[in-house]
Amino acid sequence: MSADSPVLQVEDLRIAFREGAAERAAVHGIGFSVAAGETLAIVGESGCGKSLTAFALLGLLPGNARARGRVRLEDHDILGLQGEAMRRLRGARIAMIFQEPMTALNPVLTVGAQIVEAIREHDAVSAAEARARAGALLARVRIPDPERRFVEYPHQLSGGMRQRVMIAMALACSPAVLVADEPTTALDVTVQAEILDLIDDLRRETGMAVVLITHDLGLVAEHADRVLVMYAGRAVETGSAASLFATPRHPYTRGLIAARPRIGSGARQRLAEIPGQVPSLGAVPRGCAFAPRCPAAGAPCRETLPLLEAAGAAAERVACLRWKDLHAPEQSPVSLDA
Amino acid sequence: MQMRVGGPLAAIRRFGQMVAVVVGIAVINFFLLHLAPGDAAQVLAGEAGSATPEYIAALRAQFGLDQPLAVQFAKYLANVLTFDLGFSFRQGLPVSQLILDRLGPTLVLMGVSITFAVLVGGTLGFVAARHAGQPLDTAISVLALLFYATPVFWIGVMLIVVFSVWLDWLPVGGMAEIGTGLTGLAHLVDVARHLALPALTLSLYYLAIYTRLTRAAMLEAYGQDYVRTAVAKGVRPRRIAYRHVLRNALLPVVTQLGLQLGAILGGAVLVETVFAWPGLGRLAFEALFQRDLNLLLGILLCSSVVVVLANLAVDLLYAVLDPRTARA
Numbered sequence: 001m002s003a004d005s006p007v008l009q010v011e012d013l014r015i016a017f018r019e020g021a022a023e024r025a026a027v028h029g030i031g032f033s034v035a036a037g038e039t040l041a042i043v044g045e046s047g048c049g050k051s052l053t054a055f056a057l058l059g060l061l062p063g064n065a066r067a068r069g070r071v072r073l074e075d076h077d078i079l080g081l082q083g084e085a086m087r088r089l090r091g092a093r094i095a096m097i098f099q100e101p102m103t104a105l106n107p108v109l110t111v112g113a114q115i116v117e118a119i120r121e122h123d124a125v126s127a128a129e130a131r132a133r134a135g136a137l138l139a140r141v142r143i144p145d146p147e148r149r150f151v152e153y154p155h156q157l158s159g160g161m162r163q164r165v166m167i168a169m170a171l172a173c174s175p176a177v178l179v180a181d182e183p184t185t186a187l188d189v190t191v192q193a194e195i196l197d198l199i200d201d202l203r204r205e206t207g208m209a210v211v212l213i214t215h216d217l218g219l220v221a222e223h224a225d226r227v228l229v230m231y232a233g234r235a236v237e238t239g240s241a242a243s244l245f246a247t248p249r250h251p252y253t254r255g256l257i258a259a260r261p262r263i264g265s266g267a268r269q270r271l272a273e274i275p276g277q278v279p280s281l282g283a284v285p286r287g288c289a290f291a292p293r294c295p296a297a298g299a300p301c302r303e304t305l306p307l308l309e310a311a312g313a314a315a316e317r318v319a320c321l322r323w324k325d326l327h328a329p330e331q332s333p334v335s336l337d338a
Numbered sequence: 339m340q341m342r343v344g345g346p347l348a349a350i351r352r353f354g355q356m357v358a359v360v361v362g363i364a365v366i367n368f369f370l371l372h373l374a375p376g377d378a379a380q381v382l383a384g385e386a387g388s389a390t391p392e393y394i395a396a397l398r399a400q401f402g403l404d405q406p407l408a409v410q411f412a413k414y415l416a417n418v419l420t421f422d423l424g425f426s427f428r429q430g431l432p433v434s435q436l437i438l439d440r441l442g443p444t445l446v447l448m449g450v451s452i453t454f455a456v457l458v459g460g461t462l463g464f465v466a467a468r469h470a471g472q473p474l475d476t477a478i479s480v481l482a483l484l485f486y487a488t489p490v491f492w493i494g495v496m497l498i499v500v501f502s503v504w505l506d507w508l509p510v511g512g513m514a515e516i517g518t519g520l521t522g523l524a525h526l527v528d529v530a531r532h533l534a535l536p537a538l539t540l541s542l543y544y545l546a547i548y549t550r551l552t553r554a555a556m557l558e559a560y561g562q563d564y565v566r567t568a569v570a571k572g573v574r575p576r577r578i579a580y581r582h583v584l585r586n587a588l589l590p591v592v593t594q595l596g597l598q599l600g601a602i603l604g605g606a607v608l609v610e611t612v613f614a615w616p617g618l619g620r621l622a623f624e625a626l627f628q629r630d631l632n633l634l635l636g637i638l639l640c641s642s643v644v645v646v647l648a649n650l651a652v653d654l655l656y657a658v659l660d661p662r663t664a665r666a
Contacts, residue, residue, distance in 0.1 A: 058570055090573030098570075103563040105663055108585050117581075118571040152659040169571055 006033035006072075007093070007176045007209045008057070015052050015061065015080070015233075017281070021087040026052055026283050027233045029069070034209040034226075036175065039200070040222035041212045041241070043256065047278040049233040054181045054213045058096050060334045074176055091203065092122040095170035101162035105154035111138075111165050112150035116188040118172040137168040141198060149286050159189035174206060196223050217260050221245055232279055232289035235308060239316030249311050249318040251294045251326065259313045288321065290317075296322050356646050363642040364635070369410055371631050377403055380575065381629045382428070401427050414635070423636035428628050433636035438623065441640065443513055444606055444617035446529075450537045452602055455544035456595065460588075462545075463552025467587075468579055470557060472479050485546035491603060494539040494594040501535060508534055511614030538611040540605055544598060551594055555587035562586070589660050596652035600645040 003234075015027035027049040035042045038149055042050045056067040059081060071079040072222040073094055078086065083114055098104045106114060115134035119125065125133070138146035141164040162181060170178055180199060184192035202209050212224055220227055227244045229237040231254065232293055237250040248254045256273040276293040279285065288306050292295040298321075321328075379397035383389035400405045402413070417424055423433035459482075466478040502510045514520070514528050560566065560583055568582045606618035616621070618637055625633040657663050 026615070060566060087572050087574065089572070090570055098563065098569045100563055105569070106564040106582050108589075109581070109659060110661075117568075117573060117577075121572050121577070122576065124493065155662045166567070169567075172571070205462045278493060 006037065007074055008035050008194060008211070009033040009072040010053075010057070011070040011072075013053060013067060013071065014058060015043065015049065015065055015067045016055055018064045018066065024068070025233065026065070026281055027056075027067075030230070030233075030235055032228050032235070034211060035210055037174070037203060037207045038226065039210040039212055039224045041214060041220040041227045042230060043214060043217060043220055043227055045215055047232040047280050049180055049282070050213045050215075050230050053230075054096070054211065056092055056180050057177075057179055058094055060096070065111075067206050088122070089338055091118055091170075091175070092173045093175050094177040094179065095173075095175040096179040096181065097163065097166045097183050099185050101159050101166055101186060105162055106167055110151050110153055111157065115169050115172055117166070118169045124174045127203035127308060134168070134172070138165070140171070140202075141168045143163070143168075144236050146288040149151070158191075159187050159193060163191075163195050164198065167177075167195075167202070171202060171206070175208060177209045177211065178203070179211045179213070182215070184211075184219070185216075186213075192219070200225070208314060229256070232284050234289065235317075235319065236290065237316075237318045237320075238308070241314065243312060244317055247312065249316070249326070250290075250320045251289050251296050251322075254326075255293075288319075296326055298322065348666060356650065359646055360639070360642050364639050365415070367635055367638045368414055370498060371634060372410075374629075376629050377631070379403055381627075388414070403642075418639065424632040425624075426630055426633040428625075428630040428633065433620060433633050436633060437618065437636055439620045440618045443503075443615060444603075444610070445644070446604055446608070447533065447536055447540065447606060447615060448456055450533060450598070451541040452544065452595070453539060455541040456548055456591070458541075458567070459545040459548025460552045460591065462549040464579070464584060466553045467547065467556030467560070475553075479553070482546040482549040485542045487551070488542070490539060491608055491612055493542055494536070494609060497535045497539055498613075501597075508532075511612075513616050522655055532615075533663050536609050536615050539612070540602065540609045543605070545597070545604060547594070548591060550585060551591055551652070555590045556583050559583040561588045563598075589656070592652060592656055592659060596649050596656075599652070600641075601650040603641050603645060633655075635665060 010033065011031050013027060013030045013046055014025065016023040016025045018062050030049075030053055032040060032042075036069075041054060050067070050252060052061065055061050056079070057071060057073075059078070061067060066077055069079060070077060071090065076082060076089070078094075085136050088264060106113070109117075112131065112134050115137055116127070116130045119130040119133055120127070123130075135146055136195070138149055143149050143164050149157065149161070149165075154165070157165065166183075178199070183199070184195050187195065196219060199210060199212075202208070212219070214220060224241045227239065227241050228235055228248065229244075237244065237248070237253045244253065245257065252274070255299055258274055274293055279289060279292075285292060285302065287300075287302040287304055288294070288297065293300040294301065301321055306321045308317045308319045310316070311323060313316045358611070379394050379401060382397060383394045384446075384537050402410065407415075414424075423437070424476045425431075426433050429436060444551070462468050462478050462482065464473055466475045469475045471558075505642055509515070509532050511532075513532050514525065520528050556579075564586075565578060565582055573582070603619070606617060607623055608619045609615065610619035618641065622634060622637045622641075624630075625637065
């Protein structure tokens, strides 16, 4: 497979929750693709549908949620795959790590046993070989003293260590795609950087594609190649990480970038914030969902739903009626100093 | 009730706690039983039919019942601490001998009942949880509710009526056929036939509890993050159920087991009486009606030791099942 052809391609992904006879849409048609060795960041505030999107990729949505559209993993349409067919792909071709390393590991099984399990559910190898591979994985995710850790239980490990174990487990069968759902949110800042650097290195070594779900734009600047910004279940802007930070077009993206704490901006300066909050599922307004919080919204914004349109030279796309007005030359570009 | 395994110091402390608990129970039992009106002398005299006050007084002097309560207590405590359980004036035998004769049958009845309840209840709960919301789950839940709500003695009597009287498959009571002199395997089969109904009677209530508990614990475990992780790494559903869900669901079941061992010993009183099972429960029942306080105190002390030891076993089991409680 060439480096450019996407290993994961999502088209018009829609997710809705059943509520009695009715359905309540949470994600309204998201599309993106990730190539081998590439990191795509999906960014947005809590409740924008980014984690739901991640869960839908592996078929892990809760029972009352339904996904439609198309998800292609390598050469398979995987959306809606059931039972054994989906199980064979999970962990083998597409793996996931979660936000909470504290609870994501089984407390009554040793770390080694949990990694061995991930190997042996997919590859027909002997127990001894699986153990050897699991030990090598622990070393590969830079866990010191892997032999000792192998027989320890999750509660004996720190949060960062557990997330490394989760990564080792995810990499057990060399998946084509790694979905990382807020992998560092529950960790200390110093540990965050280590974990993301580790994921970066492993991605370069293995050529896997990474889908990084985060609300932290600071991480995106350093660790993502491309970015998809979501708001209220829709993509509002997408493009390369560099261009997004250099010239954010959507007012929401600008807000997110402005709301980022920055070193050297002076301790007395208040952090900028986006007023208001993400609308709840039942209360998404007509027109642009961001309009009630948008400083630039005009009357048409409250009536017409903006669609993604090409903006800029490369693959940048933005869903805003007014982005051309806002993107005046006098706008000072936001520096990439995160 | 978690213990820290590891180190002789912890073991010694644990042993000290157990002794303190048993002695505490003995002291409470002593005063509790002396609060009840009547004594062995009264009962004996009443049965003799010639109860003059002099006769009763003589009996009391003989049994040491005329001493002040404090003196009786001191004697009792001194005896307990030297493992002397005293003499049953009523039965004319040492209490320890009476208890030893009856302890075995009770432990057999308890052991078989609780094992059956945990295994069958656990299995039913497991099956119900894996089919949650489906007809099979409903059927199991209704059955469990039925067992849970039906009085133990009624189940016992009904089982006797159906299996012993109508069908004549199993004996009505006792522990073995008298006078057959069976040995070896034949004796074992005979005891098992006698054991079936009382064990079933005693276990049904607990079986219902373990069914419901296992089901609930499984469903809760199914909602945990580590189950989602297991699904995400492609573990087969059956393996998830056994290795991830059941393994964690066992923890509350074992906790409950520890709490209920005392209760099941209490339940044995009723069942042993209904089925004429020659166990401690029936002995306690008789001792109570005969105001045979020495014997009753001995049985209660012995029961408390059994429960304390059983709790120790459960704690050790817990440490094996849940590595978080086994701090080295």
